[in-house]
Amino acid sequence: MCATMLAMDLGSDDELRMLRARAYGPSADIGNDPAALERLRALEELARAGSESPPDAAGGGAEPARVTTQAPTPPVEPIASADEDPLRGSPEAPETPAPRSRRLSRRIAAVWAISVVVAAAVAAAVTFAVASITPVSRDPDARQIATLRAEPGVDLPGDFFGLGVETVVFEFYGLTIVRTDGGVFSNGTGECLTVVATQDIDPDSPSINGPVYYGCRAGGFPATVQLDVDATTPSALRDRVAQGSALLFVLDGELVGVFSDEE
Numbered sequence: 001m002c003a004t005m006l007a008m009d010l011g012s013d014d015e016l017r018m019l020r021a022r023a024y025g026p027s028a029d030i031g032n033d034p035a036a037l038e039r040l041r042a043l044e045e046l047a048r049a050g051s052e053s054p055p056d057a058a059g060g061g062a063e064p065a066r067v068t069t070q071a072p073t074p075p076v077e078p079i080a081s082a083d084e085d086p087l088r089g090s091p092e093a094p095e096t097p098a099p100r101s102r103r104l105s106r107r108i109a110a111v112w113a114i115s116v117v118v119a120a121a122v123a124a125a126v127t128f129a130v131a132s133i134t135p136v137s138r139d140p141d142a143r144q145i146a147t148l149r150a151e152p153g154v155d156l157p158g159d160f161f162g163l164g165v166e167t168v169v170f171e172f173y174g175l176t177i178v179r180t181d182g183g184v185f186s187n188g189t190g191e192c193l194t195v196v197a198t199q200d201i202d203p204d205s206p207s208i209n210g211p212v213y214y215g216c217r218a219g220g221f222p223a224t225v226q227l228d229v230d231a232t233t234p235s236a237l238r239d240r241v242a243q244g245s246a247l248l249f250v251l252d253g254e255l256v257g258v259f260s261d262e263e
Contacts, residue, residue, distance in 0.1 A: 016043040142248060145241075146258040148172055156201065170256050173241075174198055174234025177249055177256055179223075182216075190217035193251050195225045197234050223251040 019040040022030040030036050148170040156169065156178065170177040176198045179191060193215050200210035211232060215225045226248045227233070229241050241247065245262035 012043055012046065016040070016047060019043065141261050141263070142259040144257055145260045146172065148177065148256040148258060150254065156203065168254070171198065172237070172249075172258060173239070174236035176201060177225075179251060179256070191223050191251055192216040193223045193225045193249060193256070195227065195249060199234065217251070225249045
């Protein structure tokens with residue numbers, strides 16, 4: 001007994017208080033230190049052997065709780081008040097963004113998403129428009145072979161197709177081309193071209209004894225007439241243009257352009 005008390009008098013009492021503070025205090029951490037836990041158990045046994053009521057960690061007379069090998073329950077952190085920032089002072093904790101910044105971020109994300117959808121829709125529409133329109137050549141392999149000017153003194157029937165003061169007559173290798181302001185097959189507006197074989201015109205009769213080719217202006221498109229050169233066309237035309245080819249007559253004011261697809 002004397003040896004035990006002497007051992008406690010030589011500094012073990014201070015060590016016991018320190019170990020008890022680590023075991024029962026607010027910052028208990030002895031559960032992670034097996035050596036300190038074993039030392040606490042030994043000092044507790046010495047204290048019980050020397051006194052029925054050993055001093056506790058705070059120096060009082062209460063009997064200390066029995067120490068077990070189970071790690072003590074971690075202390076509960078105090079709940080921060082409404083005015084305190086629990087992350088303030090922590091170098092690793094990110095700052096909480098302000099509510100306005102979050103709203104702006106969501107708005108920017110929404111605008112970006114809408115712009116992507118709109119851009120995709122526009123691209124799809126342009127792609128569809130380009131893919132659905134196949135380019136078509138207006139006058140493939142056509143070349144101009146003549147320019148016609150008015151021929152005065154040509155006799156025409158009195159009620160020839162739209163005959164009037166604006167009538168102008170052109171001739172081309174056995175063909176008579178007549179420009180009229182409107183015509184019997186038009187809506188009464190715009191210039192028209194009528195092409196017939198000269199030999200089929202009877203000055204004393206409005207009837208034509210052969211084919212009649214006809215076309216009128218429509219908006220910005222000029223009056224045009226096209227025909228095949230075949231056995232029904234005048235021989236003078238077949239001598240000038242190869243049979244089997246095609247001719248296109250285009251009205252241009254006081255002139256008529258003649259185009260051929262003959263190679």
